Amino acid sequence: MTKIAIFGVGLMGGSLALCFKDKPGLTVVGHSVRESSVTKYMERGVVDYATTSMHDAAEGADFIFLCVPVGNLEEYVRELSAMQLKPGCIITDVGSTKASVAKTAGRLFGSGVTFIGGHPMAGSERSGVEAASSYLFENAFYVLTPAADTPAGDVEKLTELIRHTKAHIVHVDPEEHDEIVGAISHLPHIIAVALVNQIRRYNEKNPLNSVLAAGGFRDITRIASGDPVVWRDILINNSSVLLELLKDWSMEIGYFVRLLETGDGEGIEQAFLNAGQFRSQLPERRKGMIHSIYECYVDVPDHPGIIGKIATELGNSRINLSNIHIIESREDVPGVLRLSFRTQDDLDQAVHKLGEIGFPVHF
């Protein structure tokens, strides 16, 4: 039996556990510092066994996944380095930053135990084992950050195991990872939170702000609902990269201030044109940093029974619909439904079926 120990069975740890559990030859052990969490992991059946003992979890493990907030990663690495681990044990993590943990682990682990940093680049604004799903990583990128002297055989062993997630595995240098992920994930989270807090202040004076806050606002601010502790740790850990990115961000904002002060319509058009062109070249519907589920929009007339018809048609074709959301903010226009699916295959089949029965689909 290959023993996999998971420290911190939350959204990420729980989702990994679900990918590995019940696979032939694998046994999954979950660790939490809290007794109540251990009971919860067992009750939900996400692990084969759970414990509050770090020793019991790590002893004899072939793979150890550290899935705690970034601010706690290095203390786990330190504690594990002082323990008698199984020779050949591979330790990895799922932290959203990679440079500091790679540096600490590189210093602490000698022969017999290998550390390879990891970052599955899929997730959501939700947290906790309640939000875990075995589908979370399907089609997403999964970054590994092996060092130049990491044994190739160990990278291969970890890669083989991670294939259970159905993610695309890529290798990136830890510092380069933090710069890129700072720009495409951490900075957008800061911007979303700052924007929501700006509107929150306006809303204290006039509650109509939140009543009218509709599609666009909700779309670009979903990630502002991320877990505060997880994000505190990510931003503090990557602060030097983020401070540089924020300088560039204030230049971008300053540019818009000038465009408006000078009434430069052509400049505004050009800014939207450039952004739209770049955005349309981004890989389509790749599950990843911001888009994490397979979804499409359907224009439907606003009359009773239509939602039932769509759900029934999809059900009859054995297409699994994971969520259906009515966009309520469209008064006096055709209603719009957002349909979510767990897999690309379900989404593709749904698009085909809905087309057949005369419902136009948008993305």
Ligand SMILES: NC(=O)C1=CN([C@@H]2O[C@H](COP(=O)(O)OP(=O)(O)OC[C@H]3O[C@@H](n4cnc5c(N)ncnc54)[C@H](O)[C@@H]3O)[C@@H](O)[C@H]2O)C=CC1
């Ligand atoms: N949320 C997301 O979408 C993504 C998160 N990550 C990374 O994954 C890691 C875990 O994040 P999530 O699973 O989202 O968070 P989560 O809050 O769902 O899970 C965190 C887990 O760590 C445990 N934990 C919290 N504080 C602890 C402490 N002081 N000592 C020991 N255990 C503690 C919690 O009990 C929980 O089991 C973080 O390092 C985060 O940067 C990576 C990719 C995506």
Ligand SMILES: O=C(O)C(=O)Cc1ccc(O)cc1
């Ligand atoms: O909610 C989303 O779309 C995300 O962007 C999730 C996410 C959060 C943290 C990461 O390190 C990676 C992905």
